Amino acid sequence: MQDILFDFISKYISLTEDEKNAIVSLDLFRSVKKGTTLLREGQKSQDCYFVLKGCIRKYYIIDGEEKTTAFYTEMDALTPHCVINKAPSEYFIGCVEDSILTVSNSDMEAEINGKFPKFEIMCRIMSEELLAKQQINFDEYKTSSPEQRYLNLIQNRPDLIQRVPQHQLASYLGIKPQSLSRLRARILEKKS
Amino acid sequence: MQDILFDFISKYISLTEDEKNAIVSLDLFRSVKKGTTLLREGQKSQDCYFVLKGCIRKYYIIDGEEKTTAFYTEMDALTPHCVINKAPSEYFIGCVEDSILTVSNSDMEAEINGKFPKFEIMCRIMSEELLAKQQINFDEYKTSSPEQRYLNLIQNRPDLIQRVPQHQLASYLGIKPQSLSRLRARILEKKS
DNA sequence: GCCATTTCTTAACTTAAGTGAACGATTTTA
DNA sequence: TAAAATCGTTCACTTAAGTTAAGAAATGGC
Structure with missing residues (x-):
């Protein structure tokens, strides 16, 4: 299961065994049952997710109605907005299927980034890549x-x-x- | 007019006079008439834009019909997708009003980034900020x-x-x- | 300034999505 | 296992957007 994570990372940077061990020792892996709510509106959280297996979704509740705006499946990463702006979350994150995720928080990321500056580079590339993909996606939806x-x-x-x-x-x-x-x-x- | 650019940059990093002069000497500033097409579908371009004054828009032509997906006004930056993936552009960029823009290409950015590593940091922050804004925007549109x-x-x-x-x-x-x-x-x- | 073009609005009609309700099928849970 | 809740589909009806067309207003070019 860890291999999925390392396969993903290897698309951006290459890891030594030491680095892999440092990641494993953080104990990021979580099994989550279908139906679990990982994040609620109004909640403050520092947790970021990466889907190893299964499916999670982001949804708003507007006038009592669920509005799903994204699904995250194998090899998708999700950094909730509330982690970035340190404000209460505007939306929910729920588990669509029994899933295996990595759950990381700022402390863990700071630890890894401190030890291996490579990770900062990976994050930058990922966020640029994601931004481009997001824009094309948005345009496709609009048109x-x-x-x-x-x-x-x-x-x-x-x-x-x-x-x-x-x-x-x-x-x-x-x-x-x-x-x-x-x-x-x-x-x-x-x-x- | 240059002050608008420096005001914008100062939100992310602080600049010395030397650095400001280096930017000015790149001769980035362009006056563009309303109606001008800055980028066409199918075209390969390396140009990035920053709006000092006026308004430009991004649009697709689908089945002969214009589909506008974004407007960029004062203090907005636009890096076309074709610059990132070096493929022909899927869309057009047109000038909605008489505008004053900065137009920069990869060479200029490489030059500045080489001289002042600060700029890389600014770009990273900007792209992360933009990603977050974009996601919220997308959700708002969808819902x-x-x-x-x-x-x-x-x-x-x-x-x-x-x-x-x-x-x-x-x-x-x-x-x-x-x-x-x-x-x-x-x-x-x-x-x- | 005048003509041609583009832009904006209105109207009548068509098409697709929203709404409320009903029903069977599936899933949950007690 | 039986009852309750959720889910997916269908239907009739409503509402909003698409389409076609026409005309008024604004704009641009000469």
Whole structure:
């Protein structure tokens, strides 16, 4: 399981055995049951997540309704906004499937960064990469309809459609579950 | 005019006179007429922009239709995606008003970064800050209707509504110009 | 200043998403 | 295992955005 983490890191920097051991000794690995809420609105937290196995999601509750804005699966990293700006969180983070995560806080990161300055470099590259990806994603969302977004999802993240409940998917696409059902029926009709 | 640039930079790092002079000597400042296209789809470019005065926009042309996804005004920086991934641009950048920009390319940045490592630090902070802002922005867009997005815009960037043509604004809100007209009429009706 | 073009608004009609309700299927839990 | 809760789908109806078209207002070019 640790290999997944090291595979991920090796995309950015190379690690010695010493460095790997230092990471393992931090004891970051956590098993989390489906349905667990990792972060609540209003809460202050220092925890950052990396998904080794499973799926977690970010969602807001607006007028009593859940609005899912992101899913994180294998090899995705999530730094909650409240960690960056040290303010109460605006959103929730919940566990969609039984998952294995690494959970790290600022202290741990400071420790690693102090010992191995390489890590700062990795973080910079990751945040630049993520920013670029995020911008393209945002543009794609803005320039397409719910139906196009659903078709894109089938292309780009087909696993999500299987592993995530329909009502969370609908919310992620910006529509109600009933509309997603209808939209799928419409697509099937067109094909035939 | 240069002061705007230095004010901006001073939010991140402090500059000596020498450093300021080095920047000025790069001759980055450009006056650009309204309507000018700074970057076209398919083009490869190394140019990054910083708006000192005026307004530029990013837009796609999809099925012959302009889709505006961002406006950049005073103190906004824009690094096109094609600069990062060295691939042809997916979008256009156009000048909405007569503007004064700084235009920098990789060579200039390499030169400055070489002379003053401070700049790398500034870039890292900026990209992290931008990433956080971008994520919140994306979430806000996803969780609101066109009408709410318009009302948010009135709150957060009231100047845009005055200085940007309606049809570009509509596109930015994810709707057609006719729908924006109607939506505005609807809001006025509600108020009375 | 005048003509052509672009931009903005309004209107009537179409299409797609929201809403409320019902129903069966699945999952939870007591 | 039985009852309760959640989930996904379908339907009828409402609301908002897309489309097409027309006309008024503003803008730009000559």
